[in-house]
Amino acid sequence: MDAAFLDELEKIVGLDGLVRETGELLTYASDGLVRLRERPAVAVLPDTLDQVQRVVRLCHRARVPFVARGQGTGLSGGALPHPDGVLIVMTRLNRVLDVDIPNRRITVEPGVVNLEVTRQVAAAGYYYAPDPSSQVICSIGGNVAENSGGAHCLKYGFTVHHVLGVQAVLADGELVHLGGAALDSPGLDLLGVLVGSEGTLAVVTKVTLRLLRRPEAVQTLLAAFDSTDAAGNAVSDIIAAGIIPAALEMMDRTTIRAAEAAVHPGFPDAEAVLIVELDGPRSEVAALFARVDSVCARHHAWGVQVARDEAQRERIWMGRKAAFAAMGRVAPNYYVQDGVIPRSRLPEVLRRIRQLAIESGLTIGNVFHAGDGNLHPLVCYDDAVEGQADLAEQVASEILTYCLDVGGSLTGEHGIGADKACHMPKMFTPVDIETMQLVRVAFDPDQLCNPGKLFPTPRLCGEVPGPYRAHPVEIAGIAERV
Amino acid sequence: MQSQSPAPDALVAEIDARVGAAVARPGSVADAIDGVVPGVVATPATAGGMAKTLAWATETGRRVVVRGGGTKLGWGPPPESVDLVLSTKGMTAVEQRHDDLTATVQAGATLAATNDVLGRHRQWLPLDSPWGDRATIGGIVAANDSGPRRQRHGAPRDLIIGMTLARADGLLAKSGGIVVKNVAGYDLARLLTGSFGCLGVILTATFKLAPVAEASRTVSVELPESARFGPFAADLLAHASTPTALELSTPPARMLIRFESVESVVVEQADQAAALGRGHGGTPVILSGEDETAAWRTHETLMFDREGTIVKLSIVPSELSATLVWLDEAAGARGLDYVAIGRAGLGVLYLGLTGPVLEQASLVTTLRERLPAGRGSATIQRADPELKALVDVWGPVGDGLRIMREVKRRFDPTGTLNPGRGPGGL
Numbered sequence: 001m002d003a004a005f006l007d008e009l010e011k012i013v014g015l016d017g018l019v020r021e022t023g024e025l026l027t028y029a030s031d032g033l034v035r036l037r038e039r040p041a042v043a044v045l046p047d048t049l050d051q052v053q054r055v056v057r058l059c060h061r062a063r064v065p066f067v068a069r070g071q072g073t074g075l076s077g078g079a080l081p082h083p084d085g086v087l088i089v090m091t092r093l094n095r096v097l098d099v100d101i102p103n104r105r106i107t108v109e110p111g112v113v114n115l116e117v118t119r120q121v122a123a124a125g126y127y128y129a130p131d132p133s134s135q136v137i138c139s140i141g142g143n144v145a146e147n148s149g150g151a152h153c154l155k156y157g158f159t160v161h162h163v164l165g166v167q168a169v170l171a172d173g174e175l176v177h178l179g180g181a182a183l184d185s186p187g188l189d190l191l192g193v194l195v196g197s198e199g200t201l202a203v204v205t206k207v208t209l210r211l212l213r214r215p216e217a218v219q220t221l222l223a224a225f226d227s228t229d230a231a232g233n234a235v236s237d238i239i240a241a242g243i244i245p246a247a248l249e250m251m252d253r254t255t256i257r258a259a260e261a262a263v264h265p266g267f268p269d270a271e272a273v274l275i276v277e278l279d280g281p282r283s284e285v286a287a288l289f290a291r292v293d294s295v296c297a298r299h300h301a302w303g304v305q306v307a308r309d310e311a312q313r314e315r316i317w318m319g320r321k322a323a324f325a326a327m328g329r330v331a332p333n334y335y336v337q338d339g340v341i342p343r344s345r346l347p348e349v350l351r352r353i354r355q356l357a358i359e360s361g362l363t364i365g366n367v368f369h370a371g372d373g374n375l376h377p378l379v380c381y382d383d384a385v386e387g388q389a390d391l392a393e394q395v396a397s398e399i400l401t402y403c404l405d406v407g408g409s410l411t412g413e414h415g416i417g418a419d420k421a422c423h424m425p426k427m428f429t430p431v432d433i434e435t436m437q438l439v440r441v442a443f444d445p446d447q448l449c450n451p452g453k454l455f456p457t458p459r460l461c462g463e464v465p466g467p468y469r470a471h472p473v474e475i476a477g478i479a480e481r482v
Numbered sequence: 483m484q485s486q487s488p489a490p491d492a493l494v495a496e497i498d499a500r501v502g503a504a505v506a507r508p509g510s511v512a513d514a515i516d517g518v519v520p521g522v523v524a525t526p527a528t529a530g531g532m533a534k535t536l537a538w539a540t541e542t543g544r545r546v547v548v549r550g551g552g553t554k555l556g557w558g559p560p561p562e563s564v565d566l567v568l569s570t571k572g573m574t575a576v577e578q579r580h581d582d583l584t585a586t587v588q589a590g591a592t593l594a595a596t597n598d599v600l601g602r603h604r605q606w607l608p609l610d611s612p613w614g615d616r617a618t619i620g621g622i623v624a625a626n627d628s629g630p631r632r633q634r635h636g637a638p639r640d641l642i643i644g645m646t647l648a649r650a651d652g653l654l655a656k657s658g659g660i661v662v663k664n665v666a667g668y669d670l671a672r673l674l675t676g677s678f679g680c681l682g683v684i685l686t687a688t689f690k691l692a693p694v695a696e697a698s699r700t701v702s703v704e705l706p707e708s709a710r711f712g713p714f715a716a717d718l719l720a721h722a723s724t725p726t727a728l729e730l731s732t733p734p735a736r737m738l739i740r741f742e743s744v745e746s747v748v749v750e751q752a753d754q755a756a757a758l759g760r761g762h763g764g765t766p767v768i769l770s771g772e773d774e775t776a777a778w779r780t781h782e783t784l785m786f787d788r789e790g791t792i793v794k795l796s797i798v799p800s801e802l803s804a805t806l807v808w809l810d811e812a813a814g815a816r817g818l819d820y821v822a823i824g825r826a827g828l829g830v831l832y833l834g835l836t837g838p839v840l841e842q843a844s845l846v847t848t849l850r851e852r853l854p855a856g857r858g859s860a861t862i863q864r865a866d867p868e869l870k871a872l873v874d875v876w877g878p879v880g881d882g883l884r885i886m887r888e889v890k891r892r893f894d895p896t897g898t899l900n901p902g903r904g905p906g907g908l
Binding site: 100102103104105125146147149153157158160161165170174175176177178179180181182183184185186187188189190192193195196197213215216236239240241242243244280281282283284287288340341342343344369372373374407408409410411412413414415416420424427428429431432433434435436438439440441442443454 | 579580581582583584604605626636637639640649653654655656657659660661662663664665666667668669670672673675676677680681692693694716719720722724743744746747750751794796797798799800828829830853855856857858859861876877878879880881882883884885886888889890891892893904905906908
């Protein structure tokens with residue numbers, strides 16, 4: 001990288017905010033998708049808006065690509081650095097700027113961690129709804145880029161439903177304000193397309209979020225089933241009965257056993273379990289809970305546990321959230337896939353996945369957000385066995401095909417990123433993709449902002465998706481996967 | 483590019499030939515938009531027909547306005563000229579996936595007809611925009627229009643999960659899909675929602691639906707003065723109360739609070755809201771059945787069946803009372819009659835104005851001065867061309883305008899779609 005350019009960067013962020021040393025740069029080589037690694041040419045850690053703007057302006061003038069990164073917990077390589085570019089690490093912009101309880105809004109910098117938002121307002125009886133499993137460590141800026149969800153987005157929606165406004169630095173360094181504290185700002189809903197654009201349109205520097213009042217009551221039920229078909233049919237029937245639970249999660253035998261061995265949540269040894277959580281006014285929860293119970297009974301549920309207290313509720317959720325990490329006990333390696341299907345098609349797609357497991361000889365565990373049809377199949381394999389990694393890759397891709405066959409999606413919450421860019425043409429026509437690119441070039445005609453993500457390119461699509469490996473923070477037990 | 487407009491009949495023949503079906507007719511006075519009569523009206527019944535008509539218009543340099551039920555054509559500044567009104571009324575299919583709680587609706591289906599279909603499975607598209615018997619899904623999405631129950635269910639942009647559209651160049655594109663959770667690719671469906679027909683023609687929209695609630699009650703509270711709205715709404719929302727609508731109207735000051743859930747819950751919450759209303763000096767009545775339906779119909783007609791100007795006003799909820807008190811004084815001082823209704827919990831209000839046009843212009847301008855960027859807006863949704871000539875219809879758009887113009891230029895380089903009429907003059 002050009003020495004004069006580096007000097008300019010240093011003038012902006014100071015020696016303290018500049019990372020040039022090769023070893024240190026390796027820290028930033030990947031996000032949560034660790035199989036994709038790329039060392040950035042340089043990394044900067046700005047701590048003010050002004051610094052972000054000046055860095056971006058400098059990049060724009062020199063036509064140097066840049067990638068914004070939060071806590072690096074993303075699972076699609078969305079924050080994968082550009083080898084000739086600047087990595088803008090946003091973690092120092094972590095101030096809470098305004099807490100506005102009367103209007104149920106909070107304004108934060110993008111480096112603020114998701115759970116910190118709730119911590120700021122919990123005493124007043126409020127919370128921030130999107131709850132990705134990494135919420136103890138992932139940052140709001142990354143949530144905005146990926147339109148993050150979580151187990152409770154079934155009822156409460158995703159990040160896009162909770163972001164009221166942003167301040168962002170455009171690719172040419174100009175500042176833009178989209179949305180705001182009041183609803184319905186006149187003009188095109190650029191905010192609606194910016195959220196979930198995976199960092200390809202702008203660098204977000206300030207975010208105003210909507211807060212929700214804590215529900216009066218929460219009730220959590222765990223039910224065992226003799227087949228995934230029965231559990232899947234129960235999911236369909238709950239939705240068809242007009243009940244929108246706060247969360248509706250499923251685990252199959254493989255993941256139940258792994259979770260049980262790892263954290264002993266007291267799950268029954270069944271073919272499938274459902275975790276159903278209802279929240280709202282106390283009497284509504286009570287009335288709907290009885291109905292969920294009877295739907296489960298109709299599908300011959302057994303071993304039903306109703307959380308008596310917060311401790312038992314937490315234990316049920318611990319079992320659910322530990323499932324990914326616990327799969328390490330089942331197989332030395334595994335792929336985690338993120339696909340979506342219409343929730344009414346669960347039984348049939350799970351049957352296809354089971355058949356695929358038999359045919360391929362690989363174990364496939366399932367633990368997922370059943371209520372919104374968001375599958376997370378875990379394809380187990382042993383890297384030490386010749387050809388098994390390739391086979392697992394093919395199996396994971398095949399599962400995506402099943403999702404698309406029934407009208408589903410390539411990704412429900414992990415994003416396209418660098419990981420699935422080359423799968424995009426399986427879901428979208430060339431015209432669909434070109435129409436998305438019209439937005440891209442309107443924001444960033446030089447395509448300097450996080451290039452190589454989301455859109456298929458020959459360079460990316462020559463490569464194949466590789467195996468899942470645990471992220472360092474995951475190994476350290478700081479974060480789990482959803 | 484055209485040099486001189488050919489006779490409508492010639493254009494009709496051109497369009498019909500392009501589409502391969504009789505879809506066009508000459509425009510008439512009944513089709514006029516702010517007094518401007520379109521040359522031709524085309525009503526293709528297929529996505530292909532829509533796309534071909536649009537491609538024709540773009541290639542021949544025509545100006546196109548898309549029309550559904552025609553309930554929101556008064557939004558935006560008057561058009562300079564309209565060569566073609568592209569009507570969606572030939573496309574009205576509703577495809578419900580009831581066990582999945584989703585539906586794909588063609589743009590020309592009315593909201594009421596859509597919910598008639600969805601209601602067979604006790605589900606609905608939870609929007610209660612005005613003029614639901616005429617307003618179409620395409621128009622509601624293009625305007626991101628909603629009604630009182632936005633308090634619970636949000637606006638179209640919160641419910642949409644997929645879209646197909648015809649681009650100005652006649653190519654068909656899609657975004658999203660039929661699943662409720664999906665982050666693959668840019669969310670063009672949200673970008674097109676509220677784009678007022680400036681970027682492309684919405685052909686179908688796919689939504690997540692809501693179950694029809696088993697029970698409903700509405701508490702109607704007459705309040706002594708409009709200054710009570712803010713504290714009352716804040717108190718309601720600070721309690722465990724979960725209203726699906728929290729709607730004010732003034733003058734006279736009245737709050738309508740709706741609860742929809744199972745019977746025991748709506749009874750309990752309605753009683754609590756009534757008690758809270760009394761605490762704020764109000765006189766509550768709990769309504770159900772036909773009385774409840776009638777109260778909501780009356781509420782809508784207060785604003786939307788009234789003659790005169792309609793201004794949509796967006797503020798932060800904590801400024802509700804101060805804004806209404808100011809409004810009462812400002813309208814009185816200018817000799818204007820007004821009525822205000824809207825979402826007390828969200829800060830989205832509608833203001834109906836009648837009286838001298840110059841005074842109306844002064845009120846809108848002064849109102850905008852009270853609203854710093856990002857803290858609110860006032861847009862004119864219906865007005866005489868005389869008022870539209872005095873005041874910018876949309877008001878300040880903010881520093882995002884530059885990118886909005888770029889998006890418009892990329893999607894519609896020939897300025898075919900609703901030129902000059904969109905937000906910020908897009």
